[in-house]
Amino acid sequence: MNLFEALRIAGNGLLANRLPSSLTMLGILIGVTAVILLVAVGNGASVQINNQVQSLGANVIYIYPSNARGSGGVSQGFGTAQTLTQTDVDAINNRQQAPDIVAAIPIAQSGGQITYANQNYFAPTTGTTTAFPTVRNYQIAEGTFFTDDDVAARHRVVVLGQTVVDNLFGSTDPIGQTIKISKQSFRVVGVFATKGGTGLGSQDNVVVAPITTVWAYLTGERGKVISQIVASASSPSVVTQAETEITTILLQRHQISDATQADFQLQSQQDILNQANSIATALTLVLGAIAGISLVVGGIGIMNIMLVTVTERTREIGIRKAIGARRRDILIQFLIEAMVLSGLGGALGIAVGALLAREAPNIPAIASSSFPTPVVSAPSVVLAFCVSVAIGLFFGIYPANRAARLHPIEALRYE
């Protein structure tokens, strides 16, 4: 029996039971729509995270103090040691020793209430040096960044991110205004251009000041602590070499011969990206699996209608057997019918899912939230279609086998 004939017979069978067939198809349609849509959301989240991490700069390397070891060798937790110094930063900034590094900056973090007039706001204050915009890939939108003189003289100047400006100043021009951080006065000299990005902590919610100023006025008793060093490699492709150079410099400077005992840790943007991707992949898989359950339910619907169909068409099966259909012919006929049903439902589900994914960003409630824009990927479409056809095959086997095993005489007698 050829495929065209089988498809014609299957079509005939489905048309004979229009309503039940459509309802069964609806079951698969909903399942496939859910799979396509949820996987698209997972993909969207992945793309969003990627973009965000990329916006931080793909060539950035973070250097953290490692776990401090107490006298008994007790590890005291990530970042507890204060092993990084300004001389480490200077060494990494030495082009002879670290040719693949463009610049390295020290970072000192401080939290604090920020006030301007009657407005107040909370944002972390970052103490650093003049290479900050280069390393962290910030543009100045207004005013200027602070200068080496500001750093040397501990001038109380700050550069603000757009989110901070919006919250404190409203429509007032912030340049030249004085704000207070933890009751200390600072003059605003510049505003960063918006970087965008949500989720992982906004890149625009920043206050940046000279590190010497932060040490002098904000970190108080903790002294000249460098919580991390951020270095930027000359290109994303030399990040690995740059990491090696930094490790060599710091091991040598800290007089550590065994790299496993290092009192610092490196993390590149690539590492963060990999982590984020594995989370996004897991998210996509979980969403897909949840949607997959509805596909299984749809498959049971297929089995149900195929069993009904086989019973209703017992006589037809008898006739076909009498005129020479073998078991295989009957089996294939009903399997194809089940697969046409589920495949058609799957194709429609893909169409509906893709349509919803495309229209989702136009829905105001979604557009205004940070919900990721769904991205329908070709593999998910192909997979969803194949899975829906496979479900027809799987759930069609039992009914089709039942049809194929009918005895022709009894089937012919069936009323």
Added chain:
Amino acid sequence: MITLEGITKTYRMGRVEVPALQGIDLHVGRGDFVAIMGASGSGKSTLMNIIGCLDVPTSGRYLLDGTDVARLNDDELARIRNRKIGFVFQSFNLIPRTSALHNVEMPLVYAGEGGRTARAREALVAVGLADRAHHQPTELSGGQQQRAAIARALVTNPAILLADEPTGNLDSGSSLEIMKLLATLNAEQGRTVVLITHEQDIARFATRVVELRDGRIVRDQRSDP
């Protein structure tokens, strides 16, 4: 064409064994037109099922067109039915929602043979139903449906035409037409026809009448048409 030797068939109804056929010896030659008669319960349906390769005998030998079919498996029987037997049923048994032409093509589909449409049309012409080729069974009269069924039985050019009460659901006018058609196919094309019936009037068209009672042949008589 057909040789039955010592055919028996016993059905099991729970613990009771019911003998339906108790040793049938029958030879049907090429070009014969045999009517198998008998009251209900005489075993004529069982005999028809065995001749039609829908069932296998409990014991005995059945040669159909030189092939011993008594011990074949399901798929082999399906192949024999497809190639060597053309069925005509009492209730026509056309496949619903399928045009006469497609119904007639069906055995060729299972045979995997080409030129189906042309051969199906030819068969419809032979039974005088060419103008109804694209009608569905529900759009045909009983007589027309039975003609389509006969065309379907003929299309594979089978060794025998096996008609089980072909006029049972037809009015007398249509019955006459169908029987004339079968007689013509026998007389002019030399088709071997085995007819199962309980009506004398219908058996009259055959050239040989075999009568069954309690699973045995009690009469085997040739008559000139």
